[in-house]
Structure formats: C-alpha cells, structure tokens
Amino acid sequence: MKLQLEQTEVKREAVVDVIKPYFLLFFFLLCGIVSAQTIDSLTQFKKKILESVEVDILMSYYEQEGTHAAVSGGIGNEYLTNYAPTIVVRMPLNEDAILTADVGISAYTSASSSNGNPFNQSGASTNGDEEETPRGNGSSFGSPKGSPWVASTGASAKDVLTTVNIGYQKASDNRDQYWGVNVGGSIEYDYSSLNFGVSFAQLWNEKNTELSLKGQVYIDRWNPIIPTELHEYELFQETFLYNPDSYFLGVSITDDQGNSVAGYLPENFFSYSAVNRNSFAFSLGLSQILSPKLQGAIFADLVVQQGLLSNPLQRVYFQDRENFYIGNFRSIPQYTSFENIDVFHLADDVERLPSQRLKIPVGGRLNYYISEYLVLRSYARYYSDDWGIQSKTLQFELPIRFNLSWKFTPIYRYYDQTAADYFGPYNTHLSSQEFYTSDYDLSDFSSHQWGASLSYRSVLSQLKIVDFGLKSAQLRAQHYTRSDGLSSFIVSTSFKFVLDQ
Numbered sequence: 001m002k003l004q005l006e007q008t009e010v011k012r013e014a015v016v017d018v019i020k021p022y023f024l025l026f027f028f029l030l031c032g033i034v035s036a037q038t039i040d041s042l043t044q045f046k047k048k049i050l051e052s053v054e055v056d057i058l059m060s061y062y063e064q065e066g067t068h069a070a071v072s073g074g075i076g077n078e079y080l081t082n083y084a085p086t087i088v089v090r091m092p093l094n095e096d097a098i099l100t101a102d103v104g105i106s107a108y109t110s111a112s113s114s115n116g117n118p119f120n121q122s123g124a125s126t127n128g129d130e131e132e133t134p135r136g137n138g139s140s141f142g143s144p145k146g147s148p149w150v151a152s153t154g155a156s157a158k159d160v161l162t163t164v165n166i167g168y169q170k171a172s173d174n175r176d177q178y179w180g181v182n183v184g185g186s187i188e189y190d191y192s193s194l195n196f197g198v199s200f201a202q203l204w205n206e207k208n209t210e211l212s213l214k215g216q217v218y219i220d221r222w223n224p225i226i227p228t229e230l231h232e233y234e235l236f237q238e239t240f241l242y243n244p245d246s247y248f249l250g251v252s253i254t255d256d257q258g259n260s261v262a263g264y265l266p267e268n269f270f271s272y273s274a275v276n277r278n279s280f281a282f283s284l285g286l287s288q289i290l291s292p293k294l295q296g297a298i299f300a301d302l303v304v305q306q307g308l309l310s311n312p313l314q315r316v317y318f319q320d321r322e323n324f325y326i327g328n329f330r331s332i333p334q335y336t337s338f339e340n341i342d343v344f345h346l347a348d349d350v351e352r353l354p355s356q357r358l359k360i361p362v363g364g365r366l367n368y369y370i371s372e373y374l375v376l377r378s379y380a381r382y383y384s385d386d387w388g389i390q391s392k393t394l395q396f397e398l399p400i401r402f403n404l405s406w407k408f409t410p411i412y413r414y415y416d417q418t419a420a421d422y423f424g425p426y427n428t429h430l431s432s433q434e435f436y437t438s439d440y441d442l443s444d445f446s447s448h449q450w451g452a453s454l455s456y457r458s459v460l461s462q463l464k465i466v467d468f469g470l471k472s473a474q475l476r477a478q479h480y481t482r483s484d485g486l487s488s489f490i491v492s493t494s495f496k497f498v499l500d501q
Helices: 002-041 228-239 330-335
Strands: 054-065 080-092 097-110 156-173 177-188 192-205 210-221 276-289 294-307 326-327 343-345 358-371 374-385 390-397 407-418 445-457 469-481 487-500
Touching: 054 469, 326 330, 330 343
Parallel strands: none
Antiparallel strands: 054 080, 054 487, 080 097, 097 156, 156 177, 177 192, 192 210, 210 276, 276 294, 294 358, 326 343, 358 374, 374 390, 390 407, 407 445, 445 469, 469 487
C-alpha cells in the first residue's frame, strides 16, 4: 500500500497548502490590530485584563479496554493508549487585548484501528514494513491470518494528531463587553480539519449577569482509508480474487464450515464520491449571580453537520449474506471471543450514515458557595439529534480548599443515551438497509465517571524556570466505565507559569 501512503502524503501537503493562506491572512489582520492597540495604549492607562505572559504546559495519558471494536464490525479488541502534550501561550497585547496560541499533539496506538489490515499481524507482511496491502500472490507471504482480538502491525496501528489554534480577545474600556476571533487546524493520517470562529460576551447589572454568543465553523476532509478486502475489491472489482496483481490471488477463503469457497463479493460496497465534512456550531449562554452564595447558568447549542459523517474504516456485516473468512477455520466457533487469534471475517461493507445531522444540547450549571473551604458545583445537560439519539448528563464536583494554596476536588459524572436509528450489533444488519453502523458509540448505553483533582496555587510564584514563575499546578485522575464493557483511565497534569516583569 506504498502508493496509497504516498498519496496520503501528497494530500497532506495539499491540505497544508490550503490552510496556509488562512493563517497568513489571520496573521496580517492581527498585526494591524496589534499596531492599532499599541497606539491607543499610549493615550491612556488602565488595568490590563492580563498582566503578563502566561504559559500552560499540559499533559495527559489515556488508556482504554473494550470488546466492541467498530473497525471490525462491533466485535474485537478496543485497547488504546494516547499521549497528548499541549502548550498554551497567552500574551497581553495591551490593556484590552490578549493573543492566545496553543500547539498540541495526540499520539495514539490502537488495536482496533490497526485491523484496517488485520493480515499484517503475521503472514501477509512478515518483514514488518508499513505497506498495508502487499501486491501480487498473497500466498507468497505465507498463510495470511488475522483476528479482531489481535492487533495488527499495519500503518493504521498508530498515528499522531497535530493541532494549532490562534485566538484574539478584546475587552471594552469598562470591561462590560468581550469579543474574540479564532482560527485553527489539525491533521492526522486520514483526516484534516480547518476551523475558525467568533465570540461575544455582554455583562451588565454590575457584572452580575452575562450573555455569551459563539459561532464556530469546521471545514474537514477525509483521506478515506478502507479495510483491506474492500480496498482490493475497489481496485479490481469482480476479478479481485484471481487478478495477478491482487493480494487475494491464491489466498484460501472459507465459509462457516471451513470449506474453501470463491464466492466472496462485497457488492454493497461503493467508492466515496465526496470526502468533505463541514460542521457549524452556534452557542448561546446566560449566567447570573443569584445571591452572594449562588451562581447559575443556562446554555443551548445548535450543531449542523454535512458531508461524509461515517468512518470509512469501520466494517459492517449483514446477517442475510453468507460469511467468508481468512485464516484458521477451526477458530470460527470462537470468533467472538479472545480465544480467536487466527481467523478474520471479511467485511460486507463499511459504515454508511446520512450526510446530514442536527444536534441540539441544552443544559445548565449551578454552583453553591458553602464556606470559604467548600463549594458545590453541579452540571446537567440534555441532548437530542435527528439520528434518534437522546442523552442525559449529570456531573458534580466538590472543591475542598485546605488553605490559600491547596485544593482537592472529588468528581462524579453520569451519562445515559439511547441508540441511533442506524445502529446494530455485529452481523445483524440487512443488506437492504440504506444506513447502518456497528459503532457502539452510537449504541444504547450508560456510563459512570469518577475521579479527583489536586490543585496547587503559588501565591508569590516563588518557584521559577528562567524568567517564568509557577502560578498554579494541577493533577487530575478519572476512571470511566460503560455498560457495554468499555472502561478507561485518564491522568492529566497542568502547570501554569507567568512571566516576571
């Protein structure tokens, strides 16, 4: 699959070329704003909304386990690890304006996504290279085998997501109004995204009431990576089982009983004619100080998505079609358990979902000041979309302050959702359906998440690195369990430094 990887790199360069003009335009606009603000700051003096340059250094580690991998049709190993370091810099341009820039990477390894080509675990690519689909006689690479429970070694086994965001915020002289603009982008091996947005906040009633508005646009593009067997069918169509250039030439394919067959033909699969995904998000929020001890907020969002909303790498199997396998047919009876290490079910198609989606979440927050050492924070949200999903979220935090420097916060979150209209477990969909998915993120489930954070605030910023003093630090750990068996753990740290002036 070297050709496909080379095409991926070409598309990455094309995406970068598309994004560059937007960042250059945004940069020049900021230069003009900075110049104007600098001239204005010479004519008057007032307290800055940000006194000095601040630098946040963030790091998180995430690990999950599960048994419903979407890449292998709703069954299989979901083990995943992710490291995500991020640096955020906030810089005052003058008394009224702040420039924010953050750069982050998210590096993951995934047993699930590695099985885009499950046959790389042995046999199909024994030299360990990153070519996803060897060309020519498949049997020349040994007897290919794979399993949804065993991670492959293909190019999709790991990836790095890189993100860059730049934001500008300005406040009015009396600090009753704030407006901002932002632009950003991200890229990974099969997906790229460009986003930009605007925000506005109005305070009144002696700053006890705040109305906020925000709009965000995401212009995204897939570089579709599809499962190996469907990729071969896309290249050679009905001749892919015996074409001299096909990976499947000479590869033994069996039915449920282990009989050799040659009838595998994923006729439902068709190539993608559109690879773009656009999202438009609008947010409205209202917060109010209700009493000296009580603060509340309500909010509503409207999200509209258009384009390729399904994931091209996620398989689907039809119960009204014959099953076909590659590997050790003796393991077929144990196919849906970890005991299966050497047989793989060939896909009937990939996930197909509507090209439009409307999401409407509404919710609120209520914080109550119990004492100088204790605050209760609560959060609730209701969500609905036109794919049939409805969900409810409840979250509670109880910050406990020991002194001016240390704070401990227990955290609990409950979530519950109904299934999307198009969801079905492994091998339950019908080939006559227009839309289908076996992604358990779209299934009916409930979840619990609990954890805690420990925060430190340095009153005098005495700990210094070069000219930066430590302002605050936080360690947070949370454990997540879902009713479908998925569980995860995340630990994150943050350090905020301020430039001494």
